[in-house]
Amino acid sequence: MTPKTDPVLSLRNFSVSFRSSEGTVPAVADVDLDLYPGELLALVGESGSGKSALTMGMIGLNRGPGTTVGGRATFGDTDLVTATEKDLRAIRGSEIAVVFQDSLSALNPIQKVGAQIVEMLRLHSALGRREARARAVELLDAVGIVDPEGAYRSYPHEFSGGMRQRVMIAMALANDPRVLVADEPTTALDVTIQQQVLRLIKRLQRETGSSVILVTHDLGVVAEVADRVAVMYAGRIVEIGTVDEVVGNPRHPYTRGLLESRTPVHGPRLTRLPAIGGDPIRGAERPDGCAFAPRCSLATPDCDHGIPLLLPADSPPGHLDACLTNRVKVPAHA
Incomplete structure (x- = not known):
């Protein structure tokens, strides 16, 4: 069921397109989506389905001369689509924070981890350097880093991939954002570390009250952490509902295909996983x-x-599909 509260973030007819040599590529097309206070919403789909284009376009991180963003993205009193770059910079890192999938690229390799967190804190608050340092160590401890003092004085390359993602989460939470966007935060991590990172995000979401958009290509990984799931294909949402509705009673054939493509935890070992036939849509043609x-x-x-319209069938009214x-x-x- 849809929560009976006003959304913290609301998209209406939201679209993102990129100009290419083939023509205009509609990466996101007329998406309506709400994110409610204190919930973890998973955005799921294959690579190229529009997940990252939606989240990065929403906060102005992939805009340029070849990009067109349309519709509305309402955050409080601000429409992020029409907001100036100055306004977006004030919101990003403060009220909306991002955990990127490639932590090694996102972190400055020649600056110590602690200094990067301090910079984020002082950019959006009135903390002095000593207070910011203490807060940075506190954040490193909060994300489960065993030696936060040592981590503060270390460089990114001295950490494993999982530890760097914890640092990214600490930076994202530095200014108590209302919304956290986690863009494929477990990419290239082994299964055990993936689960640790996802559980950390879920725990911190509960403790801080932040709303989270978790972008992932794997429907299976969201089962134990998501509150709601939105499934994207070719730039559109094709199914949305609570995690129990979407994972337990998938309505759209694409959602069923994603679920059937998972490695089974129980039962006999398969020599070959089922796969969705054909290829995802690429390029400008739709x-x-x-x-x-x-x-x-x-x-x-x-x-x-x-x-097809995205509407309820014989499921609860909050469970919509576009089949x-x-x-x-x-x-x-x-």
Whole structure:
């Protein structure tokens, strides 16, 4: 069910497109999405589905002369789409923070970890250097680093990938943001470390009351940490609901395909995992109908004409899907 509170962040008809040699690529198309106070929302889909384009476009981190961002992204009294770069800089790192997937690139390799956290703290607060240092050590301890004093004096290359992600989380939480965007934070980490990082994010979310958008390509990893799940394909949300609804009762064929592609924890070992047939949509061309139809075993000729609405079927009203076999459709380009 949808929470009975006002969202902390609300997207309406949100779109992101990139100009390329092939034409205009619609990376995100007319997305409506709400993030509620204190919830962890997982944004799931294959690479190229539009997850990172949505989150980075929302906070102005992938804008340039070849990028067009449209619709609305309401955060408090601010529309992030029309906000100036000065306004966005004041919000980023303070009220909306990001944990990037490549921590080694995101951290400055020639600056000690502690100095980077102190810089983030002093950029958005009135803390003095001594107070900021004490707060930085406190944050390193809060994210589970065994020797926070030693970590404060260390360089990023001296840490493992999992420890660097903990440092990134400490930096992101430095100014008590209302929203935390974790963009594929467990990429390139082994399974055990992935679980540790995800559980850390969930614990800190509960303790701080922040709202979290967790971007991931793996539906399986969100089962124990997410409150709600939004599944993206070809720049659109094709299913959304609570984690129990989406993982326990998937409605869209694409969601089912993602779940079936997971490595089973129990039962006999498979020699080959099931896979979704075909390839994700690339480039500027988009079909007039359902974008998943060319890969869908349930597709009918009607699926080639008109974009399916994201609406409830016979599930709870907060569980929506955009499959024509469950629903009516709207005309293409409406």
